[in-house]
Amino acid sequence: MEHTKLAIIGSGPAGYTAALYAARADLQPTLFAGQRSGGQLMLTTDVENFPGFPEGVAGPDLMIAMRKQSERFGTTIFDTDITTVDFSARPFKLQSSDIAAMTADAVILSLGAQSIMLGVPGELEFIGRGVSTCAVCDAAFYRGKNTYVIGGGDSAMEDTLALTKFADSVTVVHRRDAFKASKIMQERVLKNEKVKVFWNTQLKEIRGEEMVKEVVLEVDGKQKTFPADGVFIAIGHKPTSQLVSHAIELDDHGYIVTRQSATKHGVAAASAAVTDAGLVAFPSMTSVEGIFAAGDCVDIRYKQAITAAGQGCAAALDAERWLESQ
Ligand code: NDP
Numbered sequence: 001m002e003h004t005k006l007a008i009i010g011s012g013p014a015g016y017t018a019a020l021y022a023a024r025a026d027l028q029p030t031l032f033a034g035q036r037s038g039g040q041l042m043l044t045t046d047v048e049n050f051p052g053f054p055e056g057v058a059g060p061d062l063m064i065a066m067r068k069q070s071e072r073f074g075t076t077i078f079d080t081d082i083t084t085v086d087f088s089a090r091p092f093k094l095q096s097s098d099i100a101a102m103t104a105d106a107v108i109l110s111l112g113a114q115s116i117m118l119g120v121p122g123e124l125e126f127i128g129r130g131v132s133t134c135a136v137c138d139a140a141f142y143r144g145k146n147t148y149v150i151g152g153g154d155s156a157m158e159d160t161l162a163l164t165k166f167a168d169s170v171t172v173v174h175r176r177d178a179f180k181a182s183k184i185m186q187e188r189v190l191k192n193e194k195v196k197v198f199w200n201t202q203l204k205e206i207r208g209e210e211m212v213k214e215v216v217l218e219v220d221g222k223q224k225t226f227p228a229d230g231v232f233i234a235i236g237h238k239p240t241s242q243l244v245s246h247a248i249e250l251d252d253h254g255y256i257v258t259r260q261s262a263t264k265h266g267v268a269a270a271s272a273a274v275t276d277a278g279l280v281a282f283p284s285m286t287s288v289e290g291i292f293a294a295g296d297c298v299d300i301r302y303k304q305a306i307t308a309a310g311q312g313c314a315a316a317l318d319a320e321r322w323l324e325s326q
Pocket of ligand 1: 118150151152153154155156158175176178179180181234235236237300301
């Protein structure tokens with residue numbers, strides 16, 4: 001069986017950044033990019049909030065650049081999906097459907113997450129052309145526009161507030177008669193004069209030509225069409241953690257628990273693992289020693305390319321120091 005010091009699973013900003021740092025630390029990492037490499041940014045058009053690109057950068061171009069940069073320093077990349085992992089003993093074992101199984105001394109999980117979609121006509125067709133899943137990223141494109149946010153949780157409230165800075169109107173469409181979001185976020189949304197709420201309402205269809213033009217909403221079984229420039233789907237995210245759910249601790253939402261994120265959910269090992277300086281040792285380590293995690297599969301809150309990249313860097317530094325300590 002082939003062996004690598006460090007395996008990285010996942011090829012979004014967290015995975016490539018982890019690979020870049022690990023390669024420059026001479027760990028000769030092996031990165032499993034998946035058959036569809038590049039993560040969620042491959043589905044976006046302009047990324048205007050990644051520092052270093054004053055004119056913005058296309059999501060796929062950014063990911064190709066990150067991949068090349070990690071390869072330049074000696075990362076080996078396989079465009080294959082890992083199908084099973086065995087973290088019960090060291091070295092850890094990784095199996096994929098189309099290359100030989102591999103063992104690794106340490107593993108970084110950068111498995112990403114996916115926005116949950118409604119599955120209505122027009123939703124996928126108009127992604128990047130009026131339909132978005134990230135208002136923090138895209139709100140600025142909707143200056144003076146008429147926008148809709150679908151959902152009633154904290155993500156929907158956050159998207160609504162982000163949009164009110166730019167859009168002329170933001171209509172929240174929620175399927176029940178009460179929001180699920182925290183009270184403080186609800187209050188901020190409800191007192192904003194740009195915001196209207198359609199309660200007990202479902203989005204049924206998104207229509208347009210080049211760009212989104214209208215939405216079809218249903219209340220009490222009756223459908224009505226409204227003009228719309230932008231539709232933000234904010235009904236939650238799913239971390240891509242099924243691969244490791246049997247092997248490491250996940251939180252109630254399926255996010256991977258690390259020592260850093262362990263405060264609420266508790267990991268037995270975390271309390272013991274404190275450095276002389278009183279800091280948590282290896283904050284990106286999961287409930288299994290030697291397995292680290294970074295990016296959207298860990299992050300329920302920020303979900304940004306730049307925060308994922310930062311976490312990838314931190315996980316590589318933790319893995320390097322942990323390997324040295326062994
Ligand atoms: P949630 O699961 O909390 O909320 C999802 C919302 O979408 C709910 O209101 C739900 O309706 C609605 N919804 C789900 N499926 C459908 C559907 N098929 N059709 C119509 N509506 C649907 O997800 P969030 O992403 O909002 O939040 C996830 C977690 O992240 C939460 O713990 C949240 O607190 C946290 N978070 C924290 C933030 C912060 O602290 N700033 C920011 C964003 C998220 P219903 O109410 O009927 O269930």
